Amino acid sequence: xxxxxxxxxxxxxxxxxxxxxxxxxxxxxxxxxxxxxxxxxxxxxxxxxxxxxxxxxxxxxxxxxxxxxxxxxxxxxxxxxxxxxxxxxxxxxxxxxxxxxxxxxxxxxxxxxxxxxxxxxxxxxxxxxxxxxxxxxxxxxxxxxxxxxxxxxxxxxxxxxxxxxxxxxxxxxxxxxxxxxxxxxxxxxxxxxxxxxxxxxxxxxxxxxxxxxxxxxxxxxxxxxxxxxxxxxxxxxxxxxxxxxxxxxxxxxxxxxxxxxxxxxxxxxxxxxxxxxxxxxxxxxxxxxxxxxxxxxxxxxxxxxxxxxxxxxxxxxxxxxxxxxxxxxxxxxxxxxxxxxxxxxxxxxxxxxxxxxxxxxxxxxxxxx
Amino acid sequence: xxxxxxxxxxxxxxxxxxxxxxxxxxxxxxxxxxxxxxxxxxxxxxxxxxxxxxxxxxxxxxxxxxxxxxxxxxxxxxxxxxxxxxxxxxxxxxxxxxxxxxxxxxxxxxxxxxxxxxxxxxxxxxxxxxxxxxxxxxxxxxxxxxxxxxxxxxxxxxxxxxxxxxxxxxxxxxxxxxxxxxxxxxxxxxxxxxxxxxxxxxxxxxxxxxxxxxxxxxxxxxxxxxxxxxxxxxxxxxxxxxxxxxxxxxxxxxxxxxxxxxxxxxxxxxxxxxxxxxxxxxx
Ligand SMILES: Cc1cc2nc3c(=O)[nH]c(=O)nc-3n(C[C@H](O)[C@H](O)[C@H](O)COP(=O)(O)OP(=O)(O)OC[C@H]3O[C@@H](n4cnc5c(N)ncnc54)[C@H](O)[C@@H]3O)c2cc1C
Ligand SMILES: Nc1ncnc2c1ncn2[C@@H]1O[C@H](COP(=O)(O)O)[C@@H](O)[C@H]1O
Numbered sequence: 001x002x003x004x005x006x007x008x009x010x011x012x013x014x015x016x017x018x019x020x021x022x023x024x025x026x027x028x029x030x031x032x033x034x035x036x037x038x039x040x041x042x043x044x045x046x047x048x049x050x051x052x053x054x055x056x057x058x059x060x061x062x063x064x065x066x067x068x069x070x071x072x073x074x075x076x077x078x079x080x081x082x083x084x085x086x087x088x089x090x091x092x093x094x095x096x097x098x099x100x101x102x103x104x105x106x107x108x109x110x111x112x113x114x115x116x117x118x119x120x121x122x123x124x125x126x127x128x129x130x131x132x133x134x135x136x137x138x139x140x141x142x143x144x145x146x147x148x149x150x151x152x153x154x155x156x157x158x159x160x161x162x163x164x165x166x167x168x169x170x171x172x173x174x175x176x177x178x179x180x181x182x183x184x185x186x187x188x189x190x191x192x193x194x195x196x197x198x199x200x201x202x203x204x205x206x207x208x209x210x211x212x213x214x215x216x217x218x219x220x221x222x223x224x225x226x227x228x229x230x231x232x233x234x235x236x237x238x239x240x241x242x243x244x245x246x247x248x249x250x251x252x253x254x255x256x257x258x259x260x261x262x263x264x265x266x267x268x269x270x271x272x273x274x275x276x277x278x279x280x281x282x283x284x285x286x287x288x289x290x291x292x293x294x295x296x297x298x299x300x301x302x303x304x305x306x307x308x309x310x311x312x313x314x315x316x317x318x319x320x321x322x323x324x325x326x327x328x329x330x331x332x333x334x335x336x337x338x339x340x341x342x343x344x345x346x347x348x349x350x351x352x353x354x355x356x357x358x359x360x361x362x363x364x365x366x367x368x369x
Numbered sequence: 370x371x372x373x374x375x376x377x378x379x380x381x382x383x384x385x386x387x388x389x390x391x392x393x394x395x396x397x398x399x400x401x402x403x404x405x406x407x408x409x410x411x412x413x414x415x416x417x418x419x420x421x422x423x424x425x426x427x428x429x430x431x432x433x434x435x436x437x438x439x440x441x442x443x444x445x446x447x448x449x450x451x452x453x454x455x456x457x458x459x460x461x462x463x464x465x466x467x468x469x470x471x472x473x474x475x476x477x478x479x480x481x482x483x484x485x486x487x488x489x490x491x492x493x494x495x496x497x498x499x500x501x502x503x504x505x506x507x508x509x510x511x512x513x514x515x516x517x518x519x520x521x522x523x524x525x526x527x528x529x530x531x532x533x534x535x536x537x538x539x540x541x542x543x544x545x546x547x548x549x550x551x552x553x554x555x556x557x558x559x560x561x562x563x564x565x566x567x568x569x570x571x572x573x574x575x576x577x578x579x580x581x582x583x584x585x586x587x588x589x590x591x592x593x594x595x596x597x598x599x600x601x602x603x604x605x606x607x608x609x610x611x612x613x614x615x616x617x618x619x620x621x622x623x624x625x626x627x628x629x630x631x632x633x634x635x636x637x638x639x640x641x642x643x644x645x646x647x648x649x650x651x652x
Binding site: 039040044102103104105106109129130131133134136137138140141142144145146147148149150163167168169171172173174175176177178179180181182220221222223224225226227228229241242266267277284298299319320321322323328332333334335336337338339340341342346347350351353354355358359 | 382462463464467495497498499500502503504506507508512513514515516531533535536537538539540541542543544545546555556597598599600601602603604605606607609610613614615616617619624625627628629631632634635636638639642643645646647
């Protein structure tokens with residue numbers, strides 16, 4: 001969509017209305033597929049969120065929902081198969097091969113494009129993770145079909161086309177995009193943008209296996225090593241239930257400690273607005289917002305954050321947004337649920353104290369370094 | 370060594386305003402900049418050139434005024450600039466953009482030597498899709514190395530390259546071969562300040578300008594609107610939240626009292642949280 005969206009935006013019309021004429025050979029593209037992302041043995045939760053969305057789309061289309069699993073033979077891949085059904089897939093396409101152990105573009109692109117060409121899905125959804133974005137781009141180009149990145153809303157139109165809505169211009173506008181005359185219609189969605197569906201105990205159903213005809217010596221890129229982020233710095237911010245974040249209003253890097261103390265007290269994780277990453281106060285994976293992480297906690301507390309649209313789009317899914325800001329006119333108060341006009345430097349310690357007291361006696365504060 | 374860097378001229382989105390009634394972007398007077406992510410790619414390309422020798426060609430597809438972005442890139446030290454401009458490219462989505470760029474890169478190869486590395490930024494700030502890089506790689510059949518945080522080494526004689534690639538939860542160290550396409554991660558090294566010599570050269574340099582035919586594009590239906598499977602059907606403003614935040618009154622209260630009231634308010638909104646935090650908190 002690169003250049004397209006940078007154009008001023010005539011409302012619909014034009015080519016958007018020519019979408020009915022789907023070429024004959026695409027007519028037998030049916031069903032909704034979700035690519036299930038396996039990372040070192042674990043299914044990325046975004047895959048479940050997508051199965052939830054995929055289920056809804058498939059039901060609207062009267063189509064089936066399939067999970068696509070590419071991985072090494074073994075327990076973790078089998079576990080992913082079971083999980084696909086537990087999250088309501090009707091069937092699973094499975095490619096098992098040792099060379100699919102670590103993600104690499106070449107074998108994954110081939111496996112997924114082979115499957116698409118053979119079994120012809122109408123819609124193909126992937127997580128907008130580093131893996132998903134790497135894979136989706138080359139699969140869409142190989143198939144010469146359209147791909148809409150980082151969608152925030154997916155729907156089926158009256159005529160059965162996928163209407164994919166995504167933010168544009170840094171979240172100040174939304175646009176709805178169609179894929180004309182090509183199949184499958186591909187979209188990526190960031191983790192936490194869609195709700196996590198209920199898990200059920202649905203038994204394993206139909207699994208269609210595909211044999212990937214590719215051998216290790218055909219693959220140019222080799223994985224030499226994997227350096228894990230490590231437990232301590234491994235911010236799983238996107239999936240935290242409680243998130244506390246600071247912005248430039250915190251004034252100095254030392255004051256981040258106030259944030260960490262509060263997060264620790266209430267068993268939450270901490271994050272920040274973009275300028276703090278740019279200043280080097282916190283690592284990039286702590287950034288929340290359009291170019292950082294999307295979060296969906298039950299409680300989000302923002303201290304000293306103005307609430308720019310690029311920040312807002314990353315936090316809107318929170319159940320309860322609390323904002324602490326010295327400026328009563330800060331834009332964050334336009335979308336927060338509860339606001340406090342106060343100096344975060346003195347307010348954060350007081351808030352931490354009150355939480356400690358309220359959550360006592362089972363809780364007590366431990367300082368984080 | 371020949372390196373091609375794809376850069377895009379984008380509106381400085383920090384200064385973009387949306388017309389409150391028509392929901393169109395008000396571009397008038399909004400300055401354009403080189404897509405900030407592309408500067409990391411350019412800097413990395415210049416570093417590789419400085420170390421291994423060779424040339425850096427910058428390439429952009431855009432309107433004639435995108436020449437400004439290319440000149441800027443020359444002042445940073447790029448050796449050559451190519452502007453791909455043609456009204457047939459208007460309305461390109463990522464598939465059509467990557468087609469046009471890959472054709473131009475092939476033509477750059479014919480004219481100035483086959484590239485060993487093609488760099489793109491991680492993503493643009495206006496399109497924001499991160500798809501054009503992988504699209505180019507696929508079309509040119511180059512090895513694709515995305516989200517590269519660091520180029521650990523390049524062995525020119527063996528034509529191998531080792532990079533550190535950001536992936537979920539860690540860093541993959543990948544060993545691959547040249548030629549390849551790299552999408553560079555942000556926050557690597559910031560762009561150099563270009564020398565006076567480069568600034569003078571940039572002002573004098575001829576920018577290579579190609580239309581579709583000159584870039585070797587025969588099938589124009591793969592470009593622009595016609596070559597774009599995706600189409601924007603509707604642009605609209607997000608629905609604003611109905612009411613503003615409920616403010617905790619702070620007049621004549623101690624900080625402690627205000628905090629107390631806030632916590633009460635939080636637990637009133639989220640009753641289950643109180644219990645869970647008490648039992649699962651950090652104690
Ligand atoms: C392409 C692009 C992508 C971007 N992506 C992101 C993104 O992903 N995430 C993101 O966060 N931003 C992003 N931004 C930046 C965004 O536009 C804002 O600049 C940024 O969010 C502002 O950060 P801030 O709120 O911390 O700082 P400011 O806007 O400077 O706000 C500081 C706030 O603190 C308040 N304050 C000052 N002192 C105190 C005090 N003592 N106590 C309490 N409050 C105080 C002030 O009233 C003010 O509201 C992006 C920008 C662009 C152009
Ligand atoms: N019109 C263009 N001209 C040159 N390079 C581009 C263009 N559009 C995208 N790119 C490159 O592709 C990268 C990803 O762009 P995008 O897919 O739009 O997020 C950018 O960082 C640029 O390096």
